[in-house]
Amino acid sequence: MSESDIIVCRCEDVTLADVRRCLEEGYTTFEEIKRILRVGMGPCQGQTCSVIIQREIARYLNKPIEEIKTHKTRPLVTGVVLSDIAGASDD
Amino acid sequence: MTKKSIVIIGAGISGLSTAYYLAKKGLKDILVVDKNFLNSGATGRCGAGVRQQWGTKLNCILAKKSIEFFAKAEEELQYDKSIEFKQKGYLILATDKEEDETFKENVILQNSLGISSVKLTVEEALKIVPHLNPNSFISATYCNTDGHVNPFLMSEAYYKAAKRLGVEFSFFEEVLNIETQNNKIQKVITNKREIITDKILNAAGGYAYEIGQMAGVDIPVYSEKHEILVTEPTKEMQGPMVMSFSKNIYCQQVPHGSFLMGRTTPDAPHNHDILSSWKFLDEMSKTVTEILPEVAKLRVIRTWAGSYNVSPDHQPIISDTVNLEGFYIACGYSGHGFMFAPITGEILSQMILGLEVEDYAKELHINRFKENRVTDFERSVV
Numbered sequence: 001m002s003e004s005d006i007i008v009c010r011c012e013d014v015t016l017a018d019v020r021r022c023l024e025e026g027y028t029t030f031e032e033i034k035r036i037l038r039v040g041m042g043p044c045q046g047q048t049c050s051v052i053i054q055r056e057i058a059r060y061l062n063k064p065i066e067e068i069k070t071h072k073t074r075p076l077v078t079g080v081v082l083s084d085i086a087g088a089s090d091d
Numbered sequence: 092m093t094k095k096s097i098v099i100i101g102a103g104i105s106g107l108s109t110a111y112y113l114a115k116k117g118l119k120d121i122l123v124v125d126k127n128f129l130n131s132g133a134t135g136r137c138g139a140g141v142r143q144q145w146g147t148k149l150n151c152i153l154a155k156k157s158i159e160f161f162a163k164a165e166e167e168l169q170y171d172k173s174i175e176f177k178q179k180g181y182l183i184l185a186t187d188k189e190e191d192e193t194f195k196e197n198v199i200l201q202n203s204l205g206i207s208s209v210k211l212t213v214e215e216a217l218k219i220v221p222h223l224n225p226n227s228f229i230s231a232t233y234c235n236t237d238g239h240v241n242p243f244l245m246s247e248a249y250y251k252a253a254k255r256l257g258v259e260f261s262f263f264e265e266v267l268n269i270e271t272q273n274n275k276i277q278k279v280i281t282n283k284r285e286i287i288t289d290k291i292l293n294a295a296g297g298y299a300y301e302i303g304q305m306a307g308v309d310i311p312v313y314s315e316k317h318e319i320l321v322t323e324p325t326k327e328m329q330g331p332m333v334m335s336f337s338k339n340i341y342c343q344q345v346p347h348g349s350f351l352m353g354r355t356t357p358d359a360p361h362n363h364d365i366l367s368s369w370k371f372l373d374e375m376s377k378t379v380t381e382i383l384p385e386v387a388k389l390r391v392i393r394t395w396a397g398s399y400n401v402s403p404d405h406q407p408i409i410s411d412t413v414n415l416e417g418f419y420i421a422c423g424y425s426g427h428g429f430m431f432a433p434i435t436g437e438i439l440s441q442m443i444l445g446l447e448v449e450d451y452a453k454e455l456h457i458n459r460f461k462e463n464r465v466t467d468f469e470r471s472v473v
Contacts, residue, residue, distance in 0.1 A: 041393065
């Protein structure tokens with residue numbers, strides 16, 4: 001299967017070829033790649049792509065995977081409708 | 092020991108733009124250092140809007156010249172991707188009589204400077220954004236050449252163009268101290284090395300004050316946290332950025348399909364905190380539910396925050412320094428450094444190379460605060 005047919009991030013439709021091109025351009029941390037390709041910015045918040053990309057970075061840099069940081073975890077854990085938050089009462 | 096013609100501190104949009112223009116004008120041995128990675132600071136955290144509807148002359152001029160650049164940026168920088176420049180306007184809501192009066196004056200000022208903004212009634216505004224709550228505002232202003240640029244990709248476009256012109260970048264390198272002697276710069280000391288130079292550009296964004304202190308230069312700016320959220324992507328439903336100063340909201344659908352929205356935290360402490368808060372989410376969702384109820388039906392998927400670097404008059408400091416030769420400053424943008432970046436780089440490259448600088452740009456000098464020459468104050472800030 002070709003690199004450009006392998007989807008790494010399903011939320012933002014990013015392929016393995018996209019990620020490898022980014023690495024070649026010198027972006028070798030998840031946070032840098034995220035800002036260029038949007039990996040980890042979609043509704044699943046990197047739950048699928050983070051480990052795959054971590055492994056790709058480790059391979060590219062020839063480092064053990066545990067030395068490669070994954071993405072920054074941000075709120076929310078799951079998508080919530082804005083008007084539901086607005087309507088929720090404090091008590 | 093490394094020797095450089097200039098050390099630019101900060102690879103945010105102001106540092107990148109200035110590096111590009113300096114190299115384009117022929118300066119060699121330019122070094123840009125950043126303590127983190129590309130897009131890690133305020134530029135990569137901003138709301139991605141670009142507008143010309145300001146309340147001060149200087150901000151209007153800076154914005155207009157910058158938008159003119161965004162329109163031709165891909166070509167000029169030979170960027171192989173799109174910077175996602177979208178010109179669908181900014182719609183700014185007035186919610187009371189006082190704001191309505193101020194906006195009338197703003198439009199007169201903007202028009203006098205060649206910015207094509209117009210004053211709109213509620214009915215006219217609804218034609219542009221039909222899902223606005225008609226009871227949430229009394230009038231609006233609109234400028235159809237305002238819009239959106241992707242900050243990550245705009246930064247990358249400058250970064251790659253500057254690199255092609257020979258600019259050297261060093262990431263994950265933090266400036267720890269600046270050595271001076273007889274009002275001249277000697278060295279920049281980082282966590283990795285010492286660099287000999289006689290010129291520095293302080294483009295450190297949220298940390299501009301601290302860099303100033305290292306050089307013994309007092310810069311009257313502070314940093315404060317501003318929060319922002321993004322929704323799931325949806326069909327194209329809103330052209331312009333909708334903004335209200337009194338309701339404390341800006342909200343735009345970006346070309347990707349998601350909505351970005353943010354607000355100011357009243358009385359935010361002056362510090363470098365950039366953690367997301369529950370309070371922001373609570374207040375933001377209430378405001379958007381009131382003004383844009385259709386948008387409030389979307390799911391929020393992420394929140395984050397970044398620093399505004401705020402100046403006393405909410406206009407940037409683009410300046411040299413009287414008491415320290417070769418020390419240049421680009422800070423205090425008060426939340427709008429991204430959208431003023433092209434003209435920032437143009438002005439600073441002229442100053443640094445000793446070229447002719449236009450008169451208006453001289454008014455952005457840091458000495459305006461010392462000499463009580465501050466005549467204008469920008470109110471149009473969220």
